[in-house]
Amino acid sequence: MIASRSHRRLILWDIDHTLIETRGLGSELYANAFCTATGTPMVHKAEVTGQTEPSILLATLRLHGIAGDEPHLSRYEKALPAEYDRHRAELAERGQVLPGAQQTLAALARRPELVQSVLTGNLREVARIKLEVFDLDRYVDLEAGAYGDDDTDRPKLVAIAQHRASVKYGTVFGPGNTIVIGDSSHDINTGLRGGAHAVGVAAGGESVEQLLGAGAVVVWPDLTDAAAIEAFLLSSLT
Missing domain, CATH: 1.10.150 (DNA polymerase; domain 1)
Known part of the structure; x- marks a missing residue:
């Protein structure tokens, strides 16, 4: 369980190999x-x-x-x-939405306690197009995210997203109520160094064990169990 004083949680999704694949x-x-x-x-x-x-x-x-x-x-x-x-x-x-991604994003979008956005090395416009193509943009607030053209040092993107979300939603988002979700050890490191909890999804090239070893608080094999994912993300809010 992740402790938080805020009733809201900022969920920052990686895009490639976590939500979608461009397949070359x-x-x-x-x-x-x-x-x-x-x-x-x-x-x-x-x-x-x-x-x-x-x-x-x-x-x-x-x-x-x-x-x-x-x-x-x-x-x-x-x-x-x-x-x-x-x-x-x-x-x-040619590309694809990864298994469970759409269903999980949709389930979480129905929860007012959760603010979903993205934290990605993609350029802002590239991220927008990728999500629009697969009809995932409607589930996330792209104004509250952070992108590769915001800073070349990826861990710094966490604070940028936290600031944008805090201003927009009137909630102070910090280490206790921000979760970065991604498929690689780099994503886990980004979250931990940037000031957030980090959750892994073993849908890319790294195993559950590798992502746990990188410091993820939990690792899901994929995003197909939307109910369990929702329960985890809301566990400290109920």
Whole structure:
């Protein structure tokens, strides 16, 4: 059970491999945007798991020996959302909502005690498009979230989301009433370092044991047991 003095709880969802999968399309669109931003075909790509989009781009620029971060980053932050916008239909066809994600988000959205948003390394517009394509945006308040274009240091995104949600909902969200939910040890580390509880979902590449070892307070194998997930998230509110 997670102790909290507030009757409200801020739930911050990771997106990729927690709620949805792009099933390879994301990498293709990234390569297109990289070429648009730099004029250079992408041959190498930096590690992406748990990183923000700007930090991935900067590391990928280094791999290609490309200098001049800011002009490339500015162009990239326009090019990538444009790629996703143009490929909405393909994303809907090739990608997928992970098992139980829609049902769990819907169940939690019916609880006024819970404020659902996202904490993701995706650019804000990319996150919005991904969730819109799979009709998940209606369950989360994107204004209360934090995104890769807010800060390259992902743990700092927790405080950004807490501030936005606090201002909007008139509740002080802090370490006691914020939960970050994700599929990787990076997500768990983000939550713990950023000032939140961290919950794992073993729907990506890491096991239940790995996520528990990273410090998750609990790990679900997937999101199919909406009732149990809801009960856990409300356990200290009743």
